[in-house]
Amino acid sequence: MDPLFLSPALPSTLIHYIIHHCTYPTTLIICSDRAEFLSTLTQDVKAQQQQQQQQYGTTTDPDTDTGPGHIGQAPRQPSSLPDHTASAPGLLAPPPLYQLAVTRHIRTVFIPTVSHLRAFLSVFTVQDNLIVSAPPATTSTAAPGSSSSGANHRAHLLLVYGFLGLHRHTSEWSVQGVSGTAAVLVEAAKKAGLRAVIVEAPAPSPPAETTDYRQHEAEILSEKMPVLSGSSKRTGLDLEGTGWTAKTIEVSRVLGRWFRFQKGEWEA
Template sequence: MSAYPQPLFVSPALPTELLWHIIHHCIYPTTLLICSSRAEFLSSAATDLKQQNQNPHPKPPDDENQDHTRQGPGISTTSQLLAAPLYQVAVARHIRVLFIPTVSHLRAFLSVFSVDTAKVSAPPQPPPLQQPHTADSSSTTGPPPLLLVYGFLDLHRDTSEWSVQGLSNTTAVLIEAARRVAFQAVVVEPKTEVTTEQQLLAERMPVLSGSARRVGPDFESGGWTGRTVDVRRVLGRWFRFRQRDWKREADRSIS
């Protein structure tokens, strides 16, 4: 049986949901690769925060006698993220974050990825009550550090690498990089209102890189010349699919 952590393709997440999870559940030296520019990601996160503040959805208490004196009922994930304790902020500063603009940049970074080259130091020792979620990487019983790529499919889409060949080449480099340092490879796509997870995985791509789109009426709908394969089939060769309700996870953490 393989001793390497199983690579995961996890349900799409909003920027704030992803950041919440990393701050509360990821350990040093987790590395987050965001497949966009810093400005684009920060703009997306700011929009997400603004929308959540304008349309709050308070969580009703499960028990009318439940004690809410510490945080109060209906407190939002957004408020908790913005008002993170100083210790959580300190831990977040020790999570390595890089912004990746192209597929070529991603492959190049992964090909030489090493914990030794990181300029991010280990976090301070956590208070006893927070030990389970922020344990040092030397722990042998906790979860492994993550090599988490946010926007993996988006980075390939609308490029010559949007194909079984291109996606598989990058995935192979990602998983090899994670195994080399005993990390768990995880891919998360940005959540959108117009595309569900099932639609995302049902999207078609050509077998070979550089394939041309069909001309004529089918061009606008994304038709391709030659054989095509759905994304789920391609990713299924490498990843285990994991359903996650990011919002519910955060709500449970602050309830």
């Protein structure tokens, strides 16, 4: 299983992907603290709810009454709209039981620094996981109406969300630093029998409804980083005038050594 670098995804998109395409012993590593991620996820969901309401033509006219319903429900539709829009699911709708069964057995870890990430990966194993247990052998996580063979083909991933973002603006933002962490990630996934996957968050500048994942991926992979990390420069190595201190390399060349670039399931 080749390690993958997938196209950027919003937090809600990532969660949807994990629930519908992954199963035990998948481990999701979120490169931020819990409060920060939940805040970003909440903002993301609210933005998509507003977009959903605008898409379905909500209005305050009491005769048409197309305002949003309760949380978890789609906005009420005027009679002039096509019937299929009335069944659009709400972003916060209660999940089906099979989805709850899946999420109970997926481990989620919040890691705030590069040092913590490397330390976690260096001792990572699915056998010693005391927090999330394996599902019973008779339990099927297949969606209603789907075959059991489909459930067996769910991915087993060691997925890191925000890998590059964790390194950026630190002394580890370099070929040396990023390659070192990537090597540890790939090795940890291989030992655990999982597929290593990296997903980045898209840039926050464009509105969610106009997000172009391909553009964001191109921007991320075209970023440049120095060859040596800041920590190496402080060790006393006299590299002035050798060209190494000013030399930069694109992210795509660095990660291309370890990962295969691929579109995510969420990209149409």
